[in-house]
Amino acid sequence: MQEGNLIMNSAVSILTETEVHPNSVSPMLMVRGVEKIYPNGTHALQRFDLDIQRGEIISLLGPSGCGKSTLLKMFADLEQPSAGQVRWNGKTDMQSQCKMAMVFQEATLMPWANIQDNVRLPLDLRHVAKSASNEKVAEALTSVGLGKFGASFPKELSGGMQMRASLARALVTEPDLLLMDEPFGALDEFTRHRLDSDIRTLWSERDLTVVFVTHSIYEAVFLSSRVIVMGARPGRVVADISIEGPEYRDEHFRTSDIFMKQCAHLSEILEQASGGEHHG
Template identity: 70%
Template sequence: MLMHTLSRAGAQPQALPTLDAVGLDTPLFANQVEKTYSNGTHALSRVKLAIQRGEFVSLLGPSGCGKSTLLKMFAGLEQPSAGHVRWWGKDAPDGDSRAGRSLAMVFQEATLMPWAKVEDNVRLPLDLAGVPKALSQPKVEAALALVGLGQFAAVYPRELSGGMQMRASIARALATEPNLLLMDEPFGALDEFTRNKLDSDLRQLWAGRDLTVVFVTHSIFEAVYLSSRVVVMGARPGRVIADVAVDGPLQRDEAFRTSPEFIAQCAHLSRLLAQANGEPS
């Protein structure tokens, strides 16, 4: 199994850090994480994984391999049965964006409040945090502008397409100015054209700021297009079978999707997934 980390700047692969060495440059560290549910389902087995600051890491694998379970652990929504998860070297995320230690999560569905306007949906986490409207409004406007919804602040979710609703969901996460963004198959239910467009916009958004992203997907093509690293997971139980650096330019466009390096990397990941599932490669 190939296990390494690679920075966005293209540094050489390096060994995973020890638990004591994890700090601000390692937003997430899973150390021998296990998850077994009360019904006996063994969801995760001995997962050891470090996410470095500024990386875009995709968790790729078949249904039932524990991708979403691991992401929920990274969000603090699930607890491991054994092992440890560390956030910036701490036992729990403290939500301090000024200190470079805050996270936000985008779910598979947009989960917008239908009775609230788009801007009020985006403002929700700031309201819950007690941020005065005078301070939250500029953050809301900036987040909507980042996802291309600046002109739709005053409309209701029902007036938006599925892709636009997901943009609003991403804006809601960005409004909190996170250092770490967790995304659980946010584009999986969208048509291919809309999905490709949102992938391109997300990649551009990430490349332009100091943001670490962990992205769950079933799609090999999406993983290669978006990521600086792809963590390939196998099922029954969920485990890391490969950790692969993605070669490609920082700024990626449609031409990258048809380039020889893109096609070769997709083929490599396809073989890894086939081997993990006991299929001929």
């Protein structure tokens, strides 16, 4: 997919209007018998079943090519299953059932526009007047630590700051469901840790449901309430692991015994799912 399309998809995917009823008994996301076979014969997903409840923060973890990003695009209604069904709050129409935002592997910012205008893009696509959107843009930028950088251009920011701007653009329409496709994989470890902490904070403060694709066992354990381990292609659920840990997680949690034990356990499962490949 070309960068221009990514920019448009990341904005268009959040243009949903109807609020979700907080007392809904249905899972936020429900996957039943989903298969995905591409026209070239690639079998990406096989008999996939999964429930994600409102307010969970879930990581999808698995070897390269196991269908993690394909599944995430189905959650965003950007990809259709070959068989089976995806439901949002019990319904098959995502647009009427949840407010969704997606953050891609790259920041996909418009280089000719300043950060404030990049973040404003989803509101512009909804024809929201600037006078009405200024407050939302300022709030989104402040929430990701970029309150003083609205007038800057993407080339003037570090990779981590650009990804923060992409995250602000996703948050500006106040989504219920945040989908993240390995957004921090290209960043240095220190920046990645800080952004992981920020995601946990935003998840808690904004009552988000988050689905996060990652190759990192350590990132998955730090972020998640549950980790879904996927097997090598065709992708399927190998393990569904609840993660133990406090709601507020910091560097002390990263060095705790419970953190290291859960990482070791996931490493064993992932090695089996990967056919012996190593993934950190």
